[in-house]
Amino acid sequence: MHRSLRFILLGAMAPTALGAQAPLAGFTRAASAAQRELERRAIAVPSPDSARRIARVLSAEPHVAGTPAQERTRDYVNGEMRKLGLRVETKSYRVYLPHATGVKVWRMAPQPMELAVDEPALAGDAVSGMVQYPTVNGYSAGGTAEGEVVYVNYGLIEDYVKLDSIGVSVKGKIAVARYGRSFRGIKAREAEKHGATALLIYSDPIDDGFVTGDVYPAGPMRNSRGVQRGSVFNGYGDPATPGYAATEKAPRLTEQQMVIPRIPVVPVSYGTATSLLEGLAGARIPAQWQGGLSFRYHIGPGPVRAKVQVTLDGVPYKMIHNTIATLPGRSNADEVIVIGGHRDAWGAGAGDNVSGITSIMESARAVVGALNGQAPARTIVFATWDAEEWGMLGSTEYVEDDSLRLKKGGVAYLNLDVSATGFDFGSGGSPSLRGLTRELAREVPDPRGNGSVYSTWRKRYAVADTSEPVMGDPGGGSDFAAFYNHFGIPHADWGFGGPGGVYHSAYDSNTWMETFGDTGYVAHAAAARLAAAMLLRLANADIVPYDYVEFGKTMRRYTERTSRQLASLNAGDASTLDQAWQRFTARAVAFNATRDSVLAIGALAPAAKNATNAALRQVERRLARDEGLKSRPWVRSLIYAADVDNGYSTMIFPTIGEAVRSGNVALARTELADLVTRVDNAARALDDASAALTVRR
Numbered sequence: 001m002h003r004s005l006r007f008i009l010l011g012a013m014a015p016t017a018l019g020a021q022a023p024l025a026g027f028t029r030a031a032s033a034a035q036r037e038l039e040r041r042a043i044a045v046p047s048p049d050s051a052r053r054i055a056r057v058l059s060a061e062p063h064v065a066g067t068p069a070q071e072r073t074r075d076y077v078n079g080e081m082r083k084l085g086l087r088v089e090t091k092s093y094r095v096y097l098p099h100a101t102g103v104k105v106w107r108m109a110p111q112p113m114e115l116a117v118d119e120p121a122l123a124g125d126a127v128s129g130m131v132q133y134p135t136v137n138g139y140s141a142g143g144t145a146e147g148e149v150v151y152v153n154y155g156l157i158e159d160y161v162k163l164d165s166i167g168v169s170v171k172g173k174i175a176v177a178r179y180g181r182s183f184r185g186i187k188a189r190e191a192e193k194h195g196a197t198a199l200l201i202y203s204d205p206i207d208d209g210f211v212t213g214d215v216y217p218a219g220p221m222r223n224s225r226g227v228q229r230g231s232v233f234n235g236y237g238d239p240a241t242p243g244y245a246a247t248e249k250a251p252r253l254t255e256q257q258m259v260i261p262r263i264p265v266v267p268v269s270y271g272t273a274t275s276l277l278e279g280l281a282g283a284r285i286p287a288q289w290q291g292g293l294s295f296r297y298h299i300g301p302g303p304v305r306a307k308v309q310v311t312l313d314g315v316p317y318k319m320i321h322n323t324i325a326t327l328p329g330r331s332n333a334d335e336v337i338v339i340g341g342h343r344d345a346w347g348a349g350a351g352d353n354v355s356g357i358t359s360i361m362e363s364a365r366a367v368v369g370a371l372n373g374q375a376p377a378r379t380i381v382f383a384t385w386d387a388e389e390w391g392m393l394g395s396t397e398y399v400e401d402d403s404l405r406l407k408k409g410g411v412a413y414l415n416l417d418v419s420a421t422g423f424d425f426g427s428g429g430s431p432s433l434r435g436l437t438r439e440l441a442r443e444v445p446d447p448r449g450n451g452s453v454y455s456t457w458r459k460r461y462a463v464a465d466t467s468e469p470v471m472g473d474p475g476g477g478s479d480f481a482a483f484y485n486h487f488g489i490p491h492a493d494w495g496f497g498g499p500g501g502v503y504h505s506a507y508d509s510n511t512w513m514e515t516f517g518d519t520g521y522v523a524h525a526a527a528a529r530l531a532a533a534m535l536l537r538l539a540n541a542d543i544v545p546y547d548y549v550e551f552g553k554t555m556r557r558y559t560e561r562t563s564r565q566l567a568s569l570n571a572g573d574a575s576t577l578d579q580a581w582q583r584f585t586a587r588a589v590a591f592n593a594t595r596d597s598v599l600a601i602g603a604l605a606p607a608a609k610n611a612t613n614a615a616l617r618q619v620e621r622r623l624a625r626d627e628g629l630k631s632r633p634w635v636r637s638l639i640y641a642a643d644v645d646n647g648y649s650t651m652i653f654p655t656i657g658e659a660v661r662s663g664n665v666a667l668a669r670t671e672l673a674d675l676v677t678r679v680d681n682a683a684r685a686l687d688d689a690s691a692a693l694t695v696r697r
């Protein structure tokens, strides 16, 4: 919702001469009252007890994609959704998903010994004693490698530059990198590029372990045997079918054609890493390379030698299963709001992502309960995705499979990935949905009972009256990528976080959750309440309340940085882009004013309403381009992309950013002009929306 209306709502909380509340953005006054009542009923439905019940079923055992346990979570979710009366279907794909069956790490010198790599069972945490997925990174190559050890700090591009300057190479050696600062897939890519024969990635206690707090089971942080699994695939979706759905008959790349790691990549604990790093000698480390272990780090190479062996299962193709539960729309069934999260995990996944799935299931119960037999105006889809942990496979294949329908009718995608591991609220997504998220966070009680989710969030950020808590930019690290970064379908996500060190570990269990995380499942329920309200608002609004004023203003704040980038290349500045966003924002202001004045008169004719919403859906679609980024054609959004050289940081206006990084002045200018044209095109969609509002009412 845009700023002016939020002021009106704030004013309406105090006694006013008007008495009545202002209408909701995108609703008539009459419809607003009914909608508020509907959302109040929905927000009241989710309960911690129900969330606990669901979460305990889903976190009862490790459920890695492609396993029988993961088929059991599919059947459970489908059963529960069916009980709610939703239309349930399973969308399955055959994808390249080799499983590791074993891993061994030895120190070969000095004092040869096999190192423990498993996460031991802990008394009092039953799930930690179950058979776990081997501690091997997803899409690691199989095989054996042996060589001297080299410590490469975080394994970033700049770390290898540093190593070069010191005169140390990883060629033919085993690289040991610590987790953090970058996506692990980039670490694997860089190690392989520099000739390492294997990569070990460990969790350093200074970033993820005892330096940050007491370790599990005494505290929530990572213990000396805790391991962070995770994919080292840098793409989106099935590696065998890039850009199209992995249906049974789809053509597939050969393994040689796939862009996947060719060396073993193995995550280890800091306990295991100690046995390799402690004895390293050789070059002195740069000051910042020292981690949290109790000895002085060295780079090597050697004299420590290691050997790594990864065994794969030999049946790389497996079926994955998305669950799709649909509540068909009454008047606009082709217009779809999707809420989704990934159902797979590396272990039992109580936080990642049983919490998200639990919140989605509770939101379904809330929406169905509040509607009480009525249908929403638009269609709502409650999805759970498989194999996100391997590279967003389930959601990507689904979107590629259903691309025409989603491109045309996708209204919004809401993503819940880790909805509750604590009580600190955070949110992100497209700036077009941030205002709505904030507005509805005011309506949801804080899970620990201190005011609203919004008021607690604000207090934590301690921002000035005139500004709002910072929200995350969607770079592409979860299932929203296919919807947002690939297609430009507006996206929002949120969750409650807290201190923890069990990410992608066997200890991400319901015991951890009930001892240190969302102990009473109140945050699970709160995330569901916000989801239910968001879904109903987006599904029922006469005019979908995207906020392109906030969008345009947010973009204008970014253009300064783009100007600096261009200046660094002597390629001029981004003033033409800033002016384009200024024009865009002016069109958005005009649209909002027309929308509010038209809806103040009364309901719209269906034709006007449908044409307006169709035009609005074009705005962000037009800020994505079919040919995508030069670095990654699949990534089409020209607004946000994960940094191709980091993965955890988000690049804004990536076509320009990547051209600048490559030092290509001509390309930077071309990309700037291209983006300006597309921003103006998007602004025209806002004009179309304004025009549609006022025809043949």
Ligand SMILES: [Zn+2]
Pocket (backbone or CB within 6 Å): 342, 352, 353, 388, 417, 418
């Ligand atoms: Zn996750």
